[in-house]
Amino acid sequence: MILSLRDSELADIDCNRLIKRGVDAFACPVHVAKHKKFDNNALNKADGFILTSQQAAYALPDERKDRPVWCVGRASASSAKARGYHNVHIGTSDGRALADLIIKDLKTEGHHLCWLRATKISFDIKTALEAEAIHISQQTVYEMVAQDTLPETAIKLISNGQVKAVMALSKAQLGQAQKLFQQHDLWQDIKLCDLFVVSQAVADMASDAGWQSVIVARRKRAISVQAAVICHSKT
Numbered sequence: 169m170i171l172s173l174r175d176s177e178l179a180d181i182d183c184n185r186l187i188k189r190g191v192d193a194f195a196c197p198v199h200v201a202k203h204k205k206f207d208n209n210a211l212n213k214a215d216g217f218i219l220t221s222q223q224a225a226y227a228l229p230d231e232r233k234d235r236p237v238w239c240v241g242r243a244s245a246s247s248a249k250a251r252g253y254h255n256v257h258i259g260t261s262d263g264r265a266l267a268d269l270i271i272k273d274l275k276t277e278g279h280h281l282c283w284l285r286a287t288k289i290s291f292d293i294k295t296a297l298e299a300e301a302i303h304i305s306q307q308t309v310y311e312m313v314a315q316d317t318l319p320e321t322a323i324k325l326i327s328n329g330q331v332k333a334v335m336a337l338s339k340a341q342l343g344q345a346q347k348l349f350q351q352h353d354l355w356q357d358i359k360l361c362d363l364f365v366v367s368q369a370v371a372d373m374a375s376d377a378g379w380q381s382v383i384v385a386r387r388k389r390a391i392s393v394q395a396a397v398i399c400h401s402k403t
Contacts, residue, residue, distance in 0.1 A: 169325055170333040170364075170397055171196040173341040174390075175312070178222065182335060182394060189398045194331075196322040198344040199312040203227075204287075206307040214282035214305065218270070218293060219244040220263060224284035225251055227309040238273075238281075240266045241389055261388040263291030271300045279303065287311035288340075312340065318348045326354045333362040333400075335393055339373050346377055362400065364393050 169192045172182035179195035186193040201223040211217075211229045216236040219225055225247035228237065233252045239245040241261035248256050257273060259266035270281070283294055283306040294304040325331050326349075336342040342365070349355045362381045365371050366389070371382045383400060385392035 169194060169330045170335060171331055172335045173198045173345050174337055175199050175201045185394055191397060191401050196319055198315050198341055198348060201310050202313050203310050204308055206309045210305060211282055215279050216281045218281055218283040219248055222247045223310050227284050238270050243390060263293055267293050267296040270297060274302055282307060284309050314344050318352055323352055326358055331361060335364045336370055337366045337390055339370050342370055342373055364396050366393050
């Protein structure tokens with residue numbers, strides 16, 4: 169059994185994909201995405217949009233869906249397409265690389281893009297683009313709120329020794345999960361499980377905390393973490 173720590177909707181996606189490939193999985197969200205109020209009129213004035221996460225796609229307006237959307241990776245691109253947008257540009261799951269892609273695509277000045285973002289960010293794409301005379305507005309459309317407990321079923325699975333691995337797709341997820349594992353007196357057991365992570369930065373954090381077995385995905389994508397889990401389960 170593997171636990172996915174992402175917020176419930178995305179954790180369900182992880183688990184459904186893994187279960188279809190024969191890997192037992194359970195959604196164990198340690199954060200929940202909370203929608204925030206935003207200025208829809210400002211969005212309607214934009215020439216295009218920037219998405220650096222799947223969770224922000226819900227805020228894409230229903231008007232003028234031909235406008236371009238630059239997405240940090242495939243997951244956010246899929247969410248934009250699900251909202252009816254078809255002029256979608258896909259990055260490589262890295263904020264700096266996405267900024268470079270936008271600069272390359274927009275060779276003339278005067279463009280006004282709106283960045284749909286979370287309250288907390290890891291890369292300031294606004295500053296990077298405005299240095300290239302690309303005007304950026306931003307709307308904070310969601311925040312990730314830490315859960316104050318683990319799901320009861322997850323606690324039982326860990327306590328009974330049924331959990332063999334955990335997936336962590338960010339340092340924030342891992343940090344909050346470790347806090348909750350300790351809160352429920354599960355830390356000594358869970359740190360002996362395999363930990364599948366999205367990047368070396370998360371792996372370094374895990375090693376410092378005491379995880380015994382850390383596996384880093386080949387690419388910084390959720391689907392790559394899932395692939396690592398599937399491959400490992402077959403060995």
